[in-house]
Amino acid sequence: MTPTVTRRDGLTGDQAQQLLVVHGPNEVGAPPSPPLWSRVAAQLRDPLILVLLVAVALTVATGDHPDAIVIGLVILVNTTVGVTQEIRAANAVAALSALSAPAARVLRDGEEREVAAAAVVPSDVLVLAEGDIVPADAELVEASALLVDESMLTGESVPVEKDVPGDVGLSAGTTVLRGRAVATVTATGADSSLGRIATSLHPRPQPTPLQRRLAGLGRVLALVTVGLCLVVFGLGLVRGQALEAMAVTAISLAVAAVPESLPAVVTLALALGARRMALRHAVVRRLPAVETLGSVTVLATDKTGTLTEGRMVVERLWAPGWQATITGSGYQPVGEVHVEGAAGLPEAQALLRVAALCNDAMLRPPEVDDGQWTVLGDPTEAALLVAAVKAGCDLAGLAEEYPRVDELPFDSIRKRMATMHRTPSGQRETCVKGAPEAVIDPAVLDADPDGLDRAREAAARLAADGYRVLAVASGLREAADGQVESGLRLLGLAALSDPPKAAAATTIAACRRAGITPVLITGDHPATARAVADRIGLFEDGQATRVVTGRELAAGAVPDLSRVRVFARTDPQQKLDLVEAWRAGGAVTAMTGDGVNDGPALQRADIGVAMGRRGTEVARQAADLVLADDELATVVAAVEEGRRVYDNIRRFLVYALSGGAAEILVMLLGPLMGLALPLRAGQILWINLLTHGLTGVAVGAEPVSGHAMRRPPRPPDEHVLGAGLWQRVLRLGVVVTAVALGAGLWAEGAGHAWQSVLFLALLAAQLGVVLGLRERLFTRANPFLPLAVLASAGLGVAALYVPFLQDVLETEPLSWLDGGVVTAAAVVAFAAARVAGRPGRRAERPRGNGATIAS
Numbered sequence: 136m137t138p139t140v141t142r143r144d145g146l147t148g149d150q151a152q153q154l155l156v157v158h159g160p161n162e163v164g165a166p167p168s169p170p171l172w173s174r175v176a177a178q179l180r181d182p183l184i185l186v187l188l189v190a191v192a193l194t195v196a197t198g199d200h201p202d203a204i205v206i207g208l209v210i211l212v213n214t215t216v217g218v219t220q221e222i223r224a225a226n227a228v229a230a231l232s233a234l235s236a237p238a239a240r241v242l243r244d245g246e247e248r249e250v251a252a253a254a255v256v257p258s259d260v261l262v263l264a265e266g267d268i269v270p271a272d273a274e275l276v277e278a279s280a281l282l283v284d285e286s287m288l289t290g291e292s293v294p295v296e297k298d299v300p301g302d303v304g305l306s307a308g309t310t311v312l313r314g315r316a317v318a319t320v321t322a323t324g325a326d327s328s329l330g331r332i333a334t335s336l337h338p339r340p341q342p343t344p345l346q347r348r349l350a351g352l353g354r355v356l357a358l359v360t361v362g363l364c365l366v367v368f369g370l371g372l373v374r375g376q377a378l379e380a381m382a383v384t385a386i387s388l389a390v391a392a393v394p395e396s397l398p399a400v401v402t403l404a405l406a407l408g409a410r411r412m413a414l415r416h417a418v419v420r421r422l423p424a425v426e427t428l429g430s431v432t433v434l435a436t437d438k439t440g441t442l443t444e445g446r447m448v449v450e451r452l453w454a455p456g457w458q459a460t461i462t463g464s465g466y467q468p469v470g471e472v473h474v475e476g477a478a479g480l481p482e483a484q485a486l487l488r489v490a491a492l493c494n495d496a497m498l499r500p501p502e503v504d505d506g507q508w509t510v511l512g513d514p515t516e517a518a519l520l521v522a523a524v525k526a527g528c529d530l531a532g533l534a535e536e537y538p539r540v541d542e543l544p545f546d547s548i549r550k551r552m553a554t555m556h557r558t559p560s561g562q563r564e565t566c567v568k569g570a571p572e573a574v575i576d577p578a579v580l581d582a583d584p585d586g587l588d589r590a591r592e593a594a595a596r597l598a599a600d601g602y603r604v605l606a607v608a609s610g611l612r613e614a615a616d617g618q619v620e621s622g623l624r625l626l627g628l629a630a631l632s633d634p635p636k637a638a639a640a641t642t643i644a645a646c647r648r649a650g651i652t653p654v655l656i657t658g659d660h661p662a663t664a665r666a667v668a669d670r671i672g673l674f675e676d677g678q679a680t681r682v683v684t685g686r687e688l689a690a691g692a693v694p695d696l697s698r699v700r701v702f703a704r705t706d707p708q709q710k711l712d713l714v715e716a717w718r719a720g721g722a723v724t725a726m727t728g729d730g731v732n733d734g735p736a737l738q739r740a741d742i743g744v745a746m747g748r749r750g751t752e753v754a755r756q757a758a759d760l761v762l763a764d765d766e767l768a769t770v771v772a773a774v775e776e777g778r779r780v781y782d783n784i785r786r787f788l789v790y791a792l793s794g795g796a797a798e799i800l801v802m803l804l805g806p807l808m809g810l811a812l813p814l815r816a817g818q819i820l821w822i823n824l825l826t827h828g829l830t831g832v833a834v835g836a837e838p839v840s841g842h843a844m845r846r847p848p849r850p851p852d853e854h855v856l857g858a859g860l861w862q863r864v865l866r867l868g869v870v871v872t873a874v875a876l877g878a879g880l881w882a883e884g885a886g887h888a889w890q891s892v893l894f895l896a897l898l899a900a901q902l903g904v905v906l907g908l909r910e911r912l913f914t915r916a917n918p919f920l921p922l923a924v925l926a927s928a929g930l931g932v933a934a935l936y937v938p939f940l941q942d943v944l945e946t947e948p949l950s951w952l953d954g955g956v957v958t959a960a961a962v963v964a965f966a967a968a969r970v971a972g973r974p975g976r977r978a979e980r981p982r983g984n985g986a987t988i989a990s
Contacts (some may be wrong), residue, residue: 601666907968
């Protein structure tokens with residue numbers, strides 16, 4: 136039973152302890168962490184890893200311990216990296232506890248006490264002041280000029296006024312910007328608004344598109360390889376080959392046909408991509424996110440702090456007879472006031488002087504060189520101070536020259552604030568600012584009806600343009616009287632906004648050129664959302680500029696969400712619903728954000744992108760990618776890296792699978808052409824080691840394609856071998872098979888060491904293919920690949936001339952003529968790869984908006 140609590144006494148110590156036992160600590164509980172063995176087992180269940188485990192067993196059974204060790208190391212590294220990523224991602228919920236206030240002031244036993252936030256219980260009486268983080272959901276009992284920042288939960292950039300009666304609810308995790316309050320706790324821990332968000336963070340992230348594609352490829356490769364190797368084994372027995380020899384050959388062929396270095400290539404490509412992104416201020420928390428960014432089709436971004444500066448700025452002034460625009464951004468008081476009209480700068484200065492006097496905020500210069508200007512108090516009032524400094528006002532001098540002698544604080548009923556100041560002449564000046572409807576009133580202003588109507592129309596126009604509008608007025612009194620808010624003169628209107636970041640429009644345009652659909656989701660007002668969307672070019676030419684509200688979403692009034700580009704007045708659950716709706720429609724979604732309210736959507740999206748500086752720890756931990764510089768342009772750089780990684784993985788697949796296919800075809804067709812046993816088991820494994828080893832891994836470091844950001848994302852359901860890749864594999868596999876068998880048949884007819892010629896020609900042809908697949912043949916961006924090819928070629932030649940390798944691999948030295956034939960095989964394969972073997976290259980044609988689409 137909940138005890139009866141009075142404002143004066145609060146709970147007793149015994150009551151608080153009993154409630155703590157019933158409701159538990161005011162903390163966000165995390166789900167049980169799976170044991171290490173479970174994480175390892177999950178990694179080893181990947182189909183491709185299962186194939187590699189079988190390959191290890193087979194190579195151990197055949198006595199090929201070096202190859203078994205190589206494959207085993209690949210499995211070990213891949214599993215270790217995967218488990219490490221999973222453990223780091225599991226820390227997302229723990230950050231919610233850190234966000235909660237470490238201490239809270241409550242009334243206990245009739246006294247005000249400071250207790251740990253975790254010890255706050257339902258029915259506790261909270262005492263809140265400026266700067267406090269609300270430790271639990273609560274209901275207001277008393278409030279005085281209370282202003283609360285709820286942006287971390289709602290995404291709304293403008294702080295919210297709270298009063299009694301009226302908006303009586305406070306949410307855990309929000310911050311008191313101004314005023315004082317007393318509130319009774321209604322929910323703690325997992326039952327609070329912060330806790331409910333944490334609950335939605337518990338589900339384990341789904342596999343990325345790359346992981347799904349590679350898992351499917353692994354299953355196909357396993358079935359096809361085993362089937363073909365059984366065919367080779369059966370044909371050998373039919374031709375009279377020894378059972379043991381054919382068993383070893385079939386096992387070796389199975390190992391060679393499976394690109395066991397694929398996990399290593401993927402890991403290296405992702406790791407290099409992550410390092411490049413870090414140099415470009417994008418910190419990767421989960422390596423698969425690097426590739427996923429390259430396949431994003433929808434970029435869902437919030438507004439405050441992501442597309443916009445996250446700081447209110449006065450941009451326009453209006454008064455009867457003149458208007459002004461103010462330049463500059465942020466809280467740095469650098470900019471100019473450009474006045475249009477006959478009044479000139481003095482009238483604008485007069486307006487901003489009064490706005491600076493009727494103000495409780497403080498502007499603080501940076502404490503270090505190149506630091507940021509900061510504010511204490513209401514961000515809207517801080518923006519007025521910055522504008523006043525830009526207009527030439529001396530804030531310290533104003534406070535001295537016009538000392539405040541009285542005030543009427545802002546409240547939700549009057550919707551305005553008034554301060555009284557003593558002037559140098561001994562008079563009293565009343566300074567008023569507030570909502571236009573509260574100031575442009577005959578009871579407040581001494582103005583004719585036409586003038587009031589013009590002011591109201593101007594305020595309405597500015598509000599429709601997405602601005603937050605404040606009216607400013609003042610008046611002189613000979614002495615104090617009871618009518619301080621009457622008979623005043625309207626000085627004008629101040630239009631404030633949270634302006635878009637400098638790079639926002641460029642980033643949106645770059646996304647559209649790359650075929651990515653940008654979408655804005657915000658908790659802000661529809662007019663504000665539309666204004667930001669217009670300024671950054673979010674609406675495409677010829678497209679409806681409708682802004683859909685959260686209320687319309689809840690009512691199911693939007694049949695086709697894919698055509699909407701701006702959503703306003705949304706709550707955290709609706710952000711999550713939108714992400715899931717796009718994913719259900721087959722889109723690969725990226726979600727950017729910085730607040731607690733963005734956490735669930737960041738985690739549920741295919742790729743979550745958090746702001747590193749402004750963002751909360753919850754957002755950073757829930758995201759896959761953290762932007763260290765908070766610049767949305769960094770997302771474009773990350774997308775480019777993601778496409779580079781995927782192109783390199785596909786390039787490796789062409790190289791590895793065409794080589795594996797060639798080895799199987801050589802073993803199948805060779806006997807039909809008179810070559811009894813084309814290659815021995817040791818020779819197959821040696822080729823496999825040299826081609827799938829350093830050379831294959833080096834492919835993952837190839838530089839980005841010049842057309843990567845001028846083509847659309849690949850279709851979300853496209854197979855990793857799609858877009859003509861498997862046809863390239865077959866074509867190159869046939870070419871490599873033809874040149875290798877051709878070299879072997881020529882040598883056999885000439886009475887030379889045909890098996891050694893075939894062995895070296897098959898290796899050389901595959902190395903020719905990997906060089907031919909380079910998009911920029913002579914680039915110095917990846918010197919590792921040509922060096923790896925030279926090393927592999929050298930080890931291939933060593934197999935024919937080093938006595939130990941000759942004995943193990945059963946090879947013979949070649950003549951100069953044989954070497955020329957082998958070189959010719961490599962050149963032909965290289966040429967074939969240059970003509971038709973480039974993965975990731977798509978036929979393109981221009982679209983109307985300048986982007987490209989696959990033809």
